[in-house]
Amino acid sequence: MILSDLLGSDVVDAHGRRLGALVDVRLEVSGRPRQLLADTVVVGILVSPRSRFSTWGFERRDEHAPAIVARPQRWLHRGMFLVDWRDVAVVDEGRVTLRDGAEHLDPSLREAPRSH
Amino acid sequence: MKRLFSVALGILTAIGGFVDIGDLVTNAVVGSRFGLGLAWVVLVGVVGICVFAQMSGRVAAVSGRATFEIIRERLGPRAGLANLGASFLINLLTLTAEIGGVALALQLATSVDPLLWMPVAAFGVWIAVWRARFRLLENVTGLLGLTLIVFAVALFMLAPDWNALAGQALQRGTPQDEPVATYWFFAVALFGAAMTPYEVFFFSSGAIEERWTEKDLATSRLNVLVGFPLGGLLSIAIAGCAAVVLLPASIDVTSLSQVVLPVADAGGKVALAFAIVGILAATFGAALETTLSSGYTLAQYFGWSWGKFRRPAKAARFHLSMIICLFVAVAILATGVDPIVVTEFSVVFSAVALPLTYLPILIIANDREYMGDRVNGRGMNAIGTVYLVIILIAAIAAIPLLIITGGGA
DSSP states (O other): OOHHHHTTOEEEOTTSOEEEEEEEEEEEEOSOOOSSOOOEEEEEEEEESSOOSOOTTTTTTTOOOSHHHHHHHHHHTTTOEEEEGGGEEEEETTEEEEOTTOOOBOOSGGGSOOOO | OHHHHHHHHHHHHHHHHHOOHHHHHHHHHHHHHHTTTTHHHHHHHHHHHHHHHHHHHHHHHHHOOOHHHHHHHHHHHHHHHHHHHHHHHHHHHHHHHHHHHHHHHHHHHHOOOHHHHHHHHHHHHHHHHHHSOHHHHHHHHHHHHGGGGHHHHHHHHTOOOHHHHHHHHHOOSOOTTSOHHHHHHHHHHHHHHHTOHHHHHHHHHHHHHTTOOGGGHHHHHHHHHHHHHHHHHHHHHHHHHHHHHTTTTTOOOOSHHHHHHHHHHHHHHHHHHHHHHHHHHHHHHHHHHHHHHHHHHHHHHHTOOOOTTSOGGGGHHHHHHHHHHHHHHHHHHHTTOOHHHHHHHHHHHHHHHHHHHHHHHHHHTTOHHHHTTOSOOHHHHHHHHHHHHHHHHHHHHHHHHHHHTTTTO
């Protein structure tokens, strides 16, 4: 599976209720840097309730500039949350199902889960 | 002293490097139809390219990433590929126009048919890209391009009615004998000519080629902020010459010989020789920049090793893609299409493609993860936002205006 298969998938909770769309995944460096890139592991998925549009990276930090881009981005992705990869139960084509009681985490980077 | 010299050299090459076939043709066309009535667009375009070049240079120097690496990282592979496709095709169109421009300049000098000069021009560009050092390319073409100052000299020698010229420049609204849509079509074309995207690919990739660090930013800012406005003045001088000689005679600019007609009129053969050298240097320099830009954009998107600081064998795909682009450009020109028409289309489509590269740079220039504390300040963001709006309006309006006016006919 490659990332493109996941992006844009519907994310549903354990009861099949739609929570939003998977707009990005969060990676963490897990190994030593190699020639081009270090090994990474998926630690979570970003779910946006109202939009499948790219976040252009505005979710990672509290960026407000330039306002002409940041404001519409923030509005488009209001209510966005991060789900720990361990809370993902099933990954189907175009549909990702979460475990019961999956926690909705703050998507900004400082709050991201660091241990796994 | 050495530093002073390097600053002076940078400014001079920025002046010479600002003007290319798009500026030459569009300014002459606009001058011959509207006088200096659209000179304000050159001012808007010059400030815009200063803002854009300054931001992309800072992003390149601080983050160490060139424009298309950033676009791919930030927009993702799919949106990035669509962006690459549009930007690359328009750059190829500009490259075609520049090679055509080199051939037309050589035709002016030798009276040999431009079709025969086109392969020679492409070969010259290839050998320079393959063998010559980056600095050398920039400096030689930039300095020789300074001979275009002859357009400003010619304008003075023509002893125009300065009040009338100033009146044209300050006139509000469209001239009565031209439709409103045509006026705005040429405004967009002139804006596209001043703010061509390749200038930014080249500028930001060049920053990485020359291994800029944050320390070099002050020099680069000076080069841009002094060099580009002076280059803009040259553009206005070209329009001014056309306004004084071609407008009263109702001569429409459809060839390069009409662009240089006022210069020959004012200064005779010597002035004409300077103009031809200047046009040759400006178009050849721009042909080099667009050729390199085509290689840069592809290599940066696909992650190939790139750069003139590597030996060609170490950046094989980068060099091969540039060779193919040169072949394609010559093939387009070999169909017998008029290079002036190609140029007119290329500046309009440049305006269409501009937001595709401007927006990612504006976003990254605000991203602390890439930029640390060198993110845009409030003032820079204010002017950056104003230009985002202008660029979007020009991009959206360009194609409808092209269709309504039938290409400004």
